[in-house]
Amino acid sequence: MQFQLTDELIEKVEILIEEQDDKELKSLFKEYHYADIAEILDELNQDEAVYVIKLLDSETTSDVLMELDEDIREKVLRNLSAKEIAEEIEELDTDDAADMISELPEERQEEVISNIEDAEHKAEIKELLAYDEDTAGGLMAKELVKVYETWTVAGCMRRIRGQAKDVTRVHSIYVVDKEDKLIGRLSLKDLITAKSDQKIAEISNSNVDWVHVKDDVEDVAKIMQKYDLEAIPVVDENQTLLGRITIDDIVDVIREEADKDYQLAAGISQDVEADDSILELTKARLPWLVLGLFGGLGSVFIMKGFEHIMSTVPSLFFYTPLIAAMAGNVGVQSSAIIVQGLANDSVKGSLLNRLLKEIGLSLINGLALALLVILFGFIIGQDTVESVAIAVSMMSVIVVAALIGTFVPIILDKRGIDPAIATGPFITTSNDILGIYLFFVLAGLIIGF
């Protein structure tokens, strides 16, 4: 039963488009879910995709458009008239409609909006476009089922039959007072299991979670996850019910947030995919590599400063990649744990405790690694003082790297900067330079140069 995207299927679609066999195409696509059609269209070229979009009903294609890769959607929309786009928009829920419009070039947005016929839909979309996309307002939809506390169950059932038609999925029914202020919720289940002459106020639950329209989407995601909510109402400062956010949008927020942090840790500016163009990938990758290059050139300077000991203790120079790797790896580990902890709100307790813990942890790790280095030196017949100097300096470098990896993200977070930027190349590069400098200075103190 599950859909499989095959080369044969794509070829079949391409031939049907070539032959302009509209009847066959329509009957073929009729079987598929809009998400599957979007997968097929992602594989076609632009003209073919536009052909299919123009061929099918806007009831189907509006959802297909929303599921397309952003780049491909942009190309397809460029080939549709403002009126055609407006027809697609009419079929979408307000949140998706606002998203689609906001992706259009400024000058087309107005044109498309003026072509929307349904006045209420138009007004609601305009309202949503005014909110910042990173806030609850930017994520919410206007579609919801709302009842007044004074209604009876029977009257309520009658009326929500009308409202529910516009709402794809009814999660909760929101109860408002006569000023449209949110005062409770009830589930469809509560409604159908209640007696028909009961008042809504009697069966509704006044313990309703909500978020403010200006709340950050990440905070909304945290609340919905914590309380296992599938939808949450959005209110303004007067507690007036404005819209609702559903879990499917939150799933996207969680994924995007995780992807972004992962890419930052790997040294990639956010929002690229393996199949993006070489130019886009270069734009995302080169800046971080240049940062790393400057760090490496910094190390060149530092080591040049110790050129005079090259003939007396050459082994120190052999160990520099090891020192840089250790400083980098420890820093990345520490920063990753803290960044993840900050994201999950699980970093608690005092800074002093964390400092002591990180020192203890890195001393244990450093000591174990230092013993291995001494053992290695013994095996290859290295001078003992040199081995000890290298091991002890490496241990110090590890402690410092752990502290930097831990506290740079914490400090950034306290200043309201995304701590995820302090992972990956940023921490590796700064720890590389500092580590190599520290290594030579400490080894110099022990060996005496």
Place this chain on the structure above:
Amino acid sequence: MQFQLTDELIEKVEILIEEQDDKELKSLFKEYHYADIAEILDELNQDEAVYVIKLLDSETTSDVLMELDEDIREKVLRNLSAKEIAEEIEELDTDDAADMISELPEERQEEVISNIEDAEHKAEIKELLAYDEDTAGGLMAKELVKVYETWTVAGCMRRIRGQAKDVTRVHSIYVVDKEDKLIGRLSLKDLITAKSDQKIAEISNSNVDWVHVKDDVEDVAKIMQKYDLEAIPVVDENQTLLGRITIDDIVDVIREEADKDYQLAAGISQDVEADDSILELTKARLPWLVLGLFGGLGSVFIMKGFEHIMSTVPSLFFYTPLIAAMAGNVGVQSSAIIVQGLANDSVKGSLLNRLLKEIGLSLINGLALALLVILFGFIIGQDTVESVAIAVSMMSVIVVAALIGTFVPIILDKRGIDPAIATGPFITTSNDILGIYLFFVLAGLIIGF
């Protein structure tokens, strides 16, 4: 309205426990959501947490227990009798109940199960315990609303009023034939908007998504995300309806998967948090550092082999941390993009195309960086041949690092191994060694030694 965990609140709770003021404690906790109570309990010591769990009704505490940190839940459960745990289990949905039991030591599991009074609940939990936790069966709950296709809307409403009591949230109503085979679905909305004498078969949607009980949870997550589902039915090979999976459990799967990949990329064995013990954190971190150390010691060997050119071209040695950093950074970038692409099923097309693309991409990046290195050499008055040798070798190292970063994860994935292990320290370490070796060999060819 939103809950804030404050030191004052925790202190207040601790004092009330100390004073054994049960009445005040009960009335305090009555106001809070179970997820909030769990947050408070996570901050208390073991005895205090057990005190609260024993004090409150199992209707509340069963949910609180499920929300606790795993370590703390384990400690609390150790202090409850098998009968007390069974009472908590009675209040939980079957999926949570099975999860809680599976966390207990083997010998206690049987004892707890035998104490469950509700025979149906007991049988269902036993069934769920038999499934692998990484499969749909391990994630599903037995609670669902099921109707027969031959029923009328009115009869259906009557009967599901009974079934719905046991189901926290009714997403979809599943339609089965007389052999309990899944043949369709309908929403509560469809039901309340239908005429009461219509047959279920007339209003139900036969286009129902489902997963097989042995499907991998990550595949279930992909399907539910793709089709924006909030619940999906689970069937066996005969299409018999066995259970359903809800989106809140899938949100957890997505989070855990993202966290695991992130930690692997940062060189941390999965499943540690910033607030775990030093021992646990060391166990998660030290193995990767030892791997990095061996890589570094490998570099020592390689560089020792080139000791004879130290007096003639010392600058090569100054550049080794830079080369290692570039090889590492490029490798991590390439592997991260591929690992993410594989996770999202967005890596398509032939391997040859990907090879050509990665070579093109790394040549562009490498060329830009090589020019900077030559410029730097010019500024610091370095010998031009040396600068060019360093730049060209670095460029080759970058290309090789990109290819390794790209193809190692792809090969692992094709062999059914999680490609995420080939990110972070693994790729950095192997690229460090290979990069430094390549650097000296190529520089030697150009300069001539």
